[in-house]
Amino acid sequence: MREQSIWQRFETDDVIWASRSLEWTLAAIFAVTVPFRWVVWIIVGLYWAASVIVRQHRHNKNMLSRFNMVMIPIDVFLISVGIHITGGFASQAFLLYTLDLLFLAVYSSIFWAAWGTLGILLAYALASHGWNNPQFWWRELILGFLGITATALGLSMRQTIRALYNSSLPMEQIQALKSLQESVVKLSSLPAVVQTILQTGLQLLDIEAGYAAKWTTSGKLKLIAQIGLDVEGEWDPRESYELPALTSLDITYFKNLASHESVKVGHGLLSRGYRELVLVPLKDGDQIIGILAFAGVRKKTPLNDHRVILEGLADMVVNQIRFEGAQANSLKRGRLLAVLERVGRIVNRNLEMETLLRSLHQAVADELETDSFFVALTLPNDPGHILMQYLYDEGKEYPPEVLAIGPGTPTEQVLLRNEPLLLRDNMGTSQLTGSFRVPKSAIFSPLVYEGRIIGAMSVQSYRIDYDDDHMEFVSSVASQAAIAIQNAQLYQKTESIALTDYLTNLGNSRHFSLVLRSAVDYAVATNTALSLLLIDSDSLKQINDRYGHIAGDTHLQILANVIRRSIRDRDTACRYAGDEFVIILPETELNEALRVGERIRREMDGKFAWKDSMIGATISVGAAEFHPPMTAEELFAAADRAMYAAKRQGKNRVAAG
Structure with missing residues (x-):
């Protein structure tokens, strides 16, 4: 933007330079018929020599402007000399003053244009010596009027140009921000994007330093990117310049930091000579998510006057933070879904x-x-x-x-x-x-x-x-x-039902087979004792025949309850089939197993009552102890043989296999 303005100014300087060239060319032609024309020719020659030197440095766009401004007082002096040597009041060269009045209007403020006009009037008075001639004062009045008119027109022209420039400035800024937005799309990481935004901001604002920070869940600001400062890590905004911007939700401007109370976290602003600071809150809706800051030496135009640039840059940073957050959430969701899928496969x-x-x-x-x-x-x-x-x-x-x-x-x-x-x-x-x-x-x-x-x-x-x-x-x-x-x-629950006898709530034969094999494996692995009891009712057939199956089922339930009360938690009791029950006794030798069988036999002996009648119900018990390399089937066969031995010996007894 500044380059375009300078180029427009340069074209104006070019027109003025051409007008002055024409002015001195006409002066040289006019001097042909007047005495001392050689003086005018020397002046014109010097002017053209200076012009050639200036024109050889056209790449320096300020040089021609300075040349034109410096030439105004020189013009006035040389015109006055020319008037003096070519007839004084009689010379018509005073008309050349009008060009310099125009040049003053272009380059000078009202104050300096007024003083310049007064100087031209005084210079003409000294060069013409026409104090006593009424026409002289008429000419002075005309030159003064021309000076006032040119100054007014120059002021109006400058205001119009400034208004046009200011009206075009936001569009140029928006275009610059649009170009920046298109360029940062190619960048991947948030710090890289924000660094590019800061660099462009420094160019647009003609400032020296800048930084951006995100608001963290712990209530601190965390640096994203910086240029020209000593910002790093995280800091508490209550100990820094950022707090007013975070509380007011609007742009905060420090014209002179040195006049404000010093803070603990100053980011090295004052030590670097920076006095001007502008803070722009990064707003996502009504929520503050960070801060954007620019700092530097004080300029003619305050930083907070560039609201279009500041808000545009802040919006870009907010969009990038949003994008990074959305991308992180997307990645997190994707990773979470992958983990949950794996967890689902494992647990299900x-x-x-x-x-x-x-x-x-x-x-x-x-x-x-x-x-x-x-x-x-x-x-x-x-x-x-x-x-x-x-x-x-x-x-x-x-x-x-x-x-x-x-x-x-x-x-x-x-x-x-x-x-x-x-x-x-x-x-x-x-x-x-x-x-x-x-x-x-x-x-x-x-x-x-x-x-x-x-x-x-x-x-x-x-x-x-x-x-x-x-x-x-x-x-x-x-x-x-x-x-x-x-x-x-x-x-x-299903497995428990499948492995439980419906009548006695003890394990069934399938449960017995699974537990017995496991108990044998454990006894072999730990070299511990293992015993097995096989119990058969001596009276079930007679009870069923005399009192019915309901009485027989009650007899079996009573037997199951006696067994349950007589064993340890680590022992396993099952209804094997019909009136046969088995008890697995881990870490139990044969003598102890016989005592358990005897305890159950005594409690069951003749104690079954049905409808006020006592029935002489008994059981026979066979006991066997595991000895490697016996198998589970061989251990069961040994207990079965012992149980039948008890029956052959008269029933209602415990026998060892």
């Missing part, structure tokens, strides 16, 4: 609860730094307790455990509000994990299936602070995990 292919939760923990740990992880499930009809189904803390897995839900605990808040919870540096005294350490940060997310809360999932860290992005990730995983956990619970 596991229906066994323990394997499912271990796989879920691993999937989360692959994406998020996790020191502790748990999945707690609600208990039907018991809102005050929760089943800690899976708990991992500092490298150790803990067994499932029913725990009371403490009032005000994070788990209770999540279950009541059905909303995820992020805790950082304010964990209170809740003992959240197996090691009873208080984590640095933790995320809790509800497990919701078809609108019903079935539990809570939590990740915790002793080292880092989680943020909102981490919470969004955990919540997304929890939404998938809830479906998988519900499927696993249904699978467990």
Whole structure:
């Protein structure tokens, strides 16, 4: 823009130079008929020599302008000399003064044009010596009138040119900003784009320094890019010049920073000699997302007068920040979808609860730094307790455990509000994990299936602070995990039904086969004892024949209850077939197994009552101990032989195989 203005001015200078050339050429022609014409020719020769020198430096667009201005007083002096030597008042050369009056109007303000006109009038008076001639005063009046008229016309011309220039300036600025917008599209990173915007801003504003910063979630400004300053990292706007712009939501202008109270974060403005500073808030709607600043030495035109440029540059920076945010969100969403797809594949292919939760923990740990992880499930009809189904803390897995839900605990808040919870540096005294350490940060997310809360999932860290992005990730995983956990619970329920005897609620024969093989493998691997009891009712047929099958079923249920009361939690009792029951006793030698069988036999001996009648019901028990390299089938066969031996010996007894 400045180059175009200078070029227009240069064309005006060119016209004035040509007019002066014509002026002195006419003077040389006029001097042919007057005495002392050689003086005029010398003056004309010197002028043309100077003109040739100036014309050889046309690349310097200010040189011709300076030449024309310097020549005005020289013109007046030389014209006055010419008038004096060519007849004084009788000389017609005074007409040449009119050209210099025009030149004064072009180059000078009203003040200097008035003084210049007065100087021309005085110069003519001294050169003509026509004080006593009334015509002299008439000529002075005409020259004065011409000077006033030319000055007024010059002022009007300059105002018109300035108005045209100012009206065209916004369009030129908009065009420059449009070109800038087209160029930054090719750049990829936000700092590179903002750096280019700053460089263009410095050129358009004719200023020395600039910077741009983003507003962070921690309430600080973070540098994006800078030119000509010492800005770096993050800083608190309350300790810097930016605070007024962030609170007023409008452009803030410091005409002289030295006159303002110094701030802690001055960005090196004063040390570099910068006194002028303009701050433009970066606004995304009604929200402030950053600041754009330009600084430098004070110019004739204040920086805040360039509102079109400042707001245009600020809008471009805002658009780039928006674009970067949208791009980052898109990438984050894409990555999250990919992770969730992988998590979905992992958790949905596991229906066994323990394997499912271990796989879920691993999937989360692959994406998020996790020191502790748990999945707690609600208990039907018991809102005050929760089943800690899976708990991992500092490298150790803990067994499932029913725990009371403490009032005000994070788990209770999540279950009541059905909303995820992020805790950082304010964990209170809740003992959240197996090691009873208080984590640095933790995320809790509800497990919701078809609108019903079935539990809570939590990740915790002793080292880092989680943020909102981490919470969004955990919540997304929890939404998938809830479906998988519900499927696993249904699978467990279905499997339990398939492995449970409908009449006694003990395991069935399939359950017995699975547990026995596992128990044999464990005994071999750990070199521990293993015993098996096979129990057969001596009285079921007689009860069925005499009292019916309902009485027989009751007899079997009583036997199942006696067995259940007589064994340990780690033992397994199953109804094998009809009136036969089996008990697997891990880490139990034969003598101890015989004592268990005897305890059950005594409790069942003759104690079955039906409709006020006591029936002499008894059982026979066979016991066998595992000895490698026996198989599960061989161990069962040994117990079966012992049971039949007890029957042959008269029933109602325990025999060893």
